Amino acid sequence: MQHESSLLSRRGLMRTAVAGAAAGALPVPTARAAVPTPARSAKRVLRIAHLTDIHVQPERKGGEGMAACLHHVQSLRDRPDVIFTGGDLVMDSSGADEARTRLQWDLFQRVLKAENGLPVEHCIGNHDVWGIHKKDSKTTGSEPLYGKKWALEVCGLETRYRSFERAGWHFIVLDSTFVTENGYKGRLDEEQFEWLADDLKRTDPALPVLVLSHIPILSASAYFDGDAEKSGDWVVPGAWMHIDARRIKDLFVKHPNVKLCLSGHIHLVDRVDYLGVTYLCNGAVCGGWWKGLYQECDAGYAVVDLYADGGFESQYVTYGWKAAEA
Secondary structure, three states, X not given: OOOHHHOOOHHHHHHHHHHHHHHOOOOOOOHHHOOOOOOOOOOEEEEEEEEOOOOEOOHHHXXXXXXXXXXXXXXXXXXOOEEEEOOOOEOOOOOOOHHHHHHHHHHHHHHHHHHOOOOEEOOOOHHXXXXXXXXXXXXOOXXXXXXXXXXXXXXXXXXXXXXXXXXXXXXXXXXXXXXXXXXXXXXXXXXXXXXXXXXHHHOOOOOOEEEEOOOOXXXXXXXXXXXXXXXXXXXXXXXXXXXXXXXXXXXXXXXXXXXXXXXXXXXXXXXXXXXXEEEEEEOOOOOOOXXXXXXXXXXXXXXXXXXXXXXXXXXXXXXXXOOOOX
């Protein structure tokens, strides 16, 4: 680990190591920290660590688990250039009151500031939206930080969706959470969809495009989240996968430079290749909400390598975290 003192405080490393030992965790592994770079003829231009569904909380040592994951990312011998978060940064603010929501966001900020030295691009998820469930959260809707405002403020974001260019790629970050009267759906509001269509139209067609969302646009593992087949037919709720996937797919067909879509939300890992676009659902930092495995998926994150020719490689990396007692 080169120049580690500039990225991780010695105190932070010791603190997490002690907590990890108590929980049976491996916060700063050695042998597991080797993620090989596949041989390709094209030049790699960017390495991304995609950390989705952190769901940080004080219970079950969620803060220590988040720190252990950040340490693992930064201990890779071929260190990522940037971290993309994938939403659901806190355990839940959708049904939490103001005090509980503040507790979670304060913990998220403290851990990220103390234990991370890499640049971060944030994406927000449904559990980051304060007061979706007004009765449980005791909100009225008139609070200054109600809805997505709290998450945007913590993440330093001016808008809930955006695009930017880096290393010869065009990146689009979407807001997947469409709030309804009784909860939410995975879909883009009309304003956002029109913006997306215009953004793709304005993008140089020679630039490969990566789309980051919390809820998967298209996912195979959405069929295994819960009991989607219990009625005798496959029924995948619109809160598990984008209900407007057909519309988005039709838009992507018009822009063959859209290469890759990253998501989380399901806490499972899958890859769907459809009409020239690869959709990756990249597990969860918290695994099964800090309780261990979720189905067959362990706590982890994805390492995504982007290449100058529009190609990519992705690997799901576990970081050795063991579930703590409640």
